[in-house]
Amino acid sequence: MKRNLFRGVLLALGLLWAGASATAQTPVFKDGKYNPPLTLTFEIVQGAGTKFKPGEDYNNNVMSRWALENFGIKFQVAWTAPTGEALTNKLRLMLASGEAFPDVMRVNDVNVTKDLIESKKAKDITDEFNKYATPRLKEIYTKYPEALYQVKKNGRMYGLPVLTSGNVSDELMWIRQDWLDKVGMKAPTTIAELEKVMDAFMTKDPGGNGKGKTLGVSIGAKNALATWMSSTGFLIGSFGGVMAHDNGWGLAADGKTLAYKAIQPEMKKVLAKLNEWKNKGYIDPQFALMDESKASESFVQGKSGIIFGPPWMIEWPFGDLKKLNPDAQPKPFPVPAGADGSRGRFGEGMTQGTTIFSPDFKGVEGYLKMLDRWYGSHVAYGDAEFQYGMFEGYDYQMVDGKPVIDSTNFIDPSMYFPGLENYPSIAFIEYNIYEYLWQGGKPRNLAEKTLLAKTAPEKLQGGAIINSQNKYNMPNLFSGAPTATMSKKGEYLRKLEQDTFAQIIYGSKPVAYFDEFVKQWKANGGDAVTKEANDWYKSVSAK
Amino acid sequence: MLLPAVLLALVFNYLPFAGLAIAFQDFKPWKGLFDNTWVGFDNFSEMFSRPDALQVILNTLVISGLKIVFGLIVPFVFALFLNEVLSRGLQRFIQTLVFLPYFISWVILGGIMIDILSPSGGLLNNALGVFGLKPIFFLGDNNWFQPMLIVTHLWKEFGYSTVIFLAALMGISPQLYEAAEVDGANRVQQVWHITIPGLLAITIVVGVLALSNILNAGFDQIFNLYNPMVYQSGDVIDTFVYRVGLLSGNFGLGTAVGLFKSLVSMILIIGAYKLADRFAHYRIF
Amino acid sequence: MTRYKSPQHRIFCYVNNTLLVLLAVLCLVPMIHILAVSLSSKAAANANLVGLWPVDFTLDSYLKTIGNRNFVDAMITSFLRTGLGTVLGMLLVCLAAYPLSKENKSFRQRGFYSWFFIITMVFSGGLIPSYIVVQKLGLINSLWALILPGIVNTWLIILMMNFFKTIPKELEESAHMDGADPFTVLGRIYLPLALPSVATIALFMMVGHWNSWFDGLIYINDAKGYPLSTLLQTIIVQQDFTKITPDAATMENLSQRAVKASQIFIGAAPILLVYPFLQRYFVKGIVIGAVKE
Structure with missing residues (x-):
């Protein structure tokens, strides 16, 4: 109580002082x-x-x-x-x-x-x-x-x-290179090859987990299929179409209007494929209730050799993997292509919030x-x-005149910056520099030199891969506040979608049920949402 | 003597009731409580016009109803049996241990349960496998999800609720037992004729008060365990309100749902109060 | 207690003891698992490789939490709020429960006041108006913001009132004849007689205060003033749903399972230490018997 009183006095004094300084x-x-x-x-x-x-x-x-x-x-x-x-x-x-x-x-x-x-x-x-x-x-x-x-x-x-860095958390393919070597295979470049590698990992058991204890790929779908880690965006992208998200908006075929990904015909093929993978045991039977982190555990435990996510995964969660198993060599690779050569990946947005100034x-x-x-x-x-x-x-x-990062005493002052609370970011620059450096480019300034010295080679390589695949980055193009119908119906539509997708993947509903879902989605407010999303898109892209 | 409680309740409970107005508004926070656009019952109809409204409400009622019922029976029975443990040391020891799970948050427990209940190598399914049973996807099967919610909830909370019944047991006068013994009643008869009736009043009270939560099925628990596979059996009012809030911060809907829950609870409490008064001749409050 | 020595009763005792101990073990095992996780290295804990025994034993997780610069402040705030909140709360509960435990004929507005309190239990204005009330009263950032808004706990008042009801009326009547005022009756007769119940309700109140964290988050503007449970909530960043894509540093911090596990013990320890002490008051009938003689 005394402290409060003391605080009160201080406050009063502060007000007086403020009053005085105002004049x-x-x-x-x-x-x-x-x-x-x-x-x-x-x-x-x-x-x-x-x-x-x-x-x-x-x-x-x-x-x-x-x-x-x-x-x-x-x-x-x-x-x-x-x-x-x-x-x-x-x-x-x-x-x-x-x-x-x-x-x-x-x-x-x-x-x-x-x-x-x-x-x-x-x-x-x-x-x-x-x-x-x-x-x-x-x-x-x-x-x-x-x-x-x-x-x-x-x-x-x-x-x-x-601003974000535009693609820092975009998706690529991580594979255990040591496992690939053991089974004598190369990293897959297509979905068909990926399936062969998953087969090999599961049957030849390079991790020594015992029969039937290895997964094909670590994915989690609690929050979304395409997400920032343990993602399935690559699979959605491999079937072509507007984007590599399940719950986002991309450009429709006309290149001018927005379309919702989850109701596109490509999505039906994605679900059929996931159903097949589920039946073959490529993915964890509980993947529908695992979030991004939970799903990544199997990779860190050495129970799976493939996972999709951003280049920084080498720091987390693979930092733990390396500690538990020093021989593990996760390596980054481009996302594999579909049968017709299509690729796509989960892309992060351009912004993460705003800096607002008070009118006074x-x-x-x-x-x-x-x-x-x-x-x-x-x-x-x-x-x-x-x-x-x-x-x-x-x-x-x-x-000795050289910058050294001491991780135990590392303090990040960028966290103090008002209105930003982070180091400043610029879209699509960072991984551009990574690519330049990865390809052997000489550092052009001290900052690049420092970057080269402190970045793990896998992350540098990952950044280079992401940057070279930027054309496959298909982020959610709707970035406004939810429209009227989205506020009212959006949650139900999303539930309908997630429910249907889970039922189809787990086989309790046939793949053909997808068409029924699309009908329901449209009838229950989906058409209105599409119209409003496009109205928003027109209004912002006009100028 | 009531004055302090009444005054504090007026300030901190009754004054905020003005906020219930939000349930009938298209609420924009900066406009203040009474200058918002009034929309009548729009927020309520938004909730009830959902194709899955009935299912969500039913799930909520079933889950929380079963939790209330078993949440009374299990601690009641447990307290009775614990009372029969002759060694006071052991009694306290057991009582302390069963109290422990209460302190584990669902964020942590959720992860543990997902592992224990996993169809691929989970502890429970491994145990079932010994008996030649096929693995069951407990958290992904609509037949199993609700029972799992009830069981895990009981496991976490029963030690805590037991305390009330133990306190009530202490309140039963020893003279009653002595008199019964003189009359030649054995232990079972004593429990049946003295202990259980002695606990009945407090059981009714706890049960009726629990009705105020009849539409709260346990957000933290369900949120950490549910998934699209079990929306049919596991989606409840609070999880749906949470998802709406996450999307659009819709205060009007949230308040309307809260008001609806309160009204239902109030009606049930009044009903239970009347029933207890008429049939058990006991005024709960 | 030593009156039943029949063979059936002995068998019953063995079976009963065994079953209850098994049940207790069932409650203990997950706790041991969490303890093991909290004492394991970060990598092993995060990879979910810990069973019932720590892997790469370390105290890092505990040191990390206790080493937080606001830890001691938070501990003090929590003790203050729990102590003050429980004392004031118990006072309020007893004062309110005593008149409410009377018969309708001796306290005519009893019905009205009962429902007055029941309504506060069932209905709630919601977060926004509650915050406005606290803010307008100037309680933001003060200890009172953590104590006053929830101080009228109808649930506990009703519970207490029902325990009071079981106390024989004759005792009170004889006290009245000796000229005792209601406060004396409450303090000298009701409270001592209802000691197990008072202990129970105090326990509920303490646990409630000790565990509650959301009010700290809303009403306290500075981490220095957080109660312990709020601080524990924040030492590991909660999953932040406003950020669509996190980064390695955030996730590293978020996913420290060992630290989260250690917080359960740090957070629950004070209550678990108080609990056996309160159990002393759960003594069967001694007081009642003594008075009646």
Whole structure:
């Protein structure tokens, strides 16, 4: 209680002080710096990955000192939430209770972004962006128009998208090279060859699991067939058609309108194939109730030699595999092609949430300048300031004039950056550099040199493979907030879909039932959803 | 003496009831509780017009109804038998051990159950295999899924619920037993004529109060165990509301469903209260 | 207790003891599995290779949780909230249950108040209005936000009231004749007589406070002020459904099965330590017999 009282007194004093300073001069951005310093309040996800040096916190750390020194911006955390979900919850509750929002907000939910814009709690930054954003920032943010869909309304810009790397979590094929060697086979390039390898792994048992204890491929379908790991996107893609997702939107054959993948005729063939694989024992009988991580366990345990997922799997979960079995050699390969040569893979989207500014925030100019300089830490630019990494003593140490990563004392300062909470990303650049380096290209700057030194060869190779297969990346093209019918019927339609697919794969319904499903899907709101998705697509792609 | 509880309930329970208005609105959080668009019973009809509405409600009722019934019987019987253990040390030891599973969250337990119940090498199926039985896909079979939910729920919770019955057992006056012994009643007769009637009142109370959860079938458990294979038998009101919320953060629907659940509970509680009053002459509250 | 020595009864005792012990073992085995996981290396635990014995024994998981910089603060917050919440809550429960346990004729509005409380048990305004109430009262970030909103626990009031009902009325009447006021009757007669029930209800209340984590997440704005259960929830990031595609670092963190397992023990230990202590009050009839003589 005493502590609360103490806090109250502090708060009162703080208010007095704030009142006093309000009468003082307002911060002006001059010569690249606010004078006097501008206070920037923000909310942030303080996850388990966020670490601080002793004595440091959000208001005082290497990043906040950097911002204060270089831009006269004083970080002040308003509140934290331990997970993205909790952050979204809190923002919703604040919307309802009418509390004041922080200056800069990291929003990770489409609906909340939409709500903030609609309720006029998001600042229109169109003019400031046009006036103050550096050419570098303008290129990054406007190169792919679809990245801005979430923050745009009537042609105005109400925040910045938080960009992903475009393909960092895209799907490729991981195979145990040591198993391939034991059975004397090469990595498959087609689905037919893949089936032969699965057969060999199961019958010849290179892992020594005992008869009937080896799976063909580790897949999990609890959340979706095509997903970020233990994915079946490659199989969907191998039958051609609009995309490699089960629950997403791709371009229809006309190249102009959106179509929902799960009701396309190719999907029927996918289900027939999975039913066949299920009967042959290629996949775990419980795959329908396994999520991405649970399904990957069989690979880590050495009970399966094939799994589909992103290049970073070499760090996790294969890090555990290597510890348990040092001889295991998972190697990345391109996704195999279907009978007609079609390929496709699960693709991640362009954005993961948004950065929203409160309407009263006066520091957009400074924030943009700061963001630009922060983008200099991206390997694509490798600005001198960040040539070895972010900050010495945090994400790298200097030993004998060389940058060294000390994984036990690794602290990631990018987690402190307001509104971003991550290192900056640029679409489709990172794996481009991986491919260049994998093919033997000499590092063009120190950042690339550092990258080469610290990246596992399998990940580098995986990145190169992903980059060379970029044309097969078919992400979900619908990135707006759910439309009216989606909100009302979307959940039921998805349930209908997952239910039907599971029944067909497990054989309790014939493959022909798929046609009945399509009919039901359309009748129960699917047609309306398709129309609304296309209306949205027209409205955003018009300009 | 009631004043503090009444005041606190008014502030923290009754005041928020204003929020039930959301059930009749197309609720946008920033507009405040009373300035939203009123949509009448749209949120309710959205729930009931789903082709699977009946199935979902039925699943909920069956799962949670069976959980309530067995959740009374099992701890009741267990407490009776535990009471017969003569060594007090052993009694407490057993009581402590069966209390343990209560603390395991379903996130962890879900993974363990998936392994134990797996048709390929799961513990249970291996055991059945000894008797020459074919492996059963417990969590992927609509005939098995609900029983599995009930059994695993009971296993996790019965130790905790037992405490109430043990407390009630302590409340039975020893003089009753002494008098019965004088009359020549044996142990079984004593249990039948004194112990069980002595526990009846508290059993009715716990049972009736449990009705307030009649439409909560246990979200954490089901969410961690269900899958598209068993939507037919395992999809319940809370899992469906969760999926809707995940998609669109639909507050109106969520509140409407909550209100519906409360109304059903209230009606059942009033009914049970009247029944107990009339037939057992016992006023629960 | 030593009155039944017939051979049938002896056989019954053996069978009964054996069955109950088996049942207890059935509850213990998964716990041992989780303990083994919590003491195993990260790789073995994540690959799901641990049975009932730790693989590559290590205490890392426990150190990781206890080494969290907010751990001690959270422990204190949890103890404060559980202690204060249980004391205040019990006070409230007893004060409310006592008048409600009276006959309708001696307390005319009894029916009204019973239903007044039942309604709070069945109906709920939902998260948004509850949050607004707490926020408008200025309780955000304070310990009271974790105690007050759920302090009126109808379920426990009704339970307590029913335990009170079993206490013979004559005792109270004789006390009244000696000039005792209701508070004295409650404190001197009801509470001592209903001790096993008071212990039970206190246990329920403590477990409830100790385990509850969602309120901490919503009403506390800073990890420093979290109660332990909320902190434990956050040491391993919960699966974040807002991110469609996670990355290696996030997943690495998310999938630390050994840490999750250790948290069960860290989280449950205080309650399990208190439990045997409370069991002392589950002593059959001694008090009642003593008073009646």
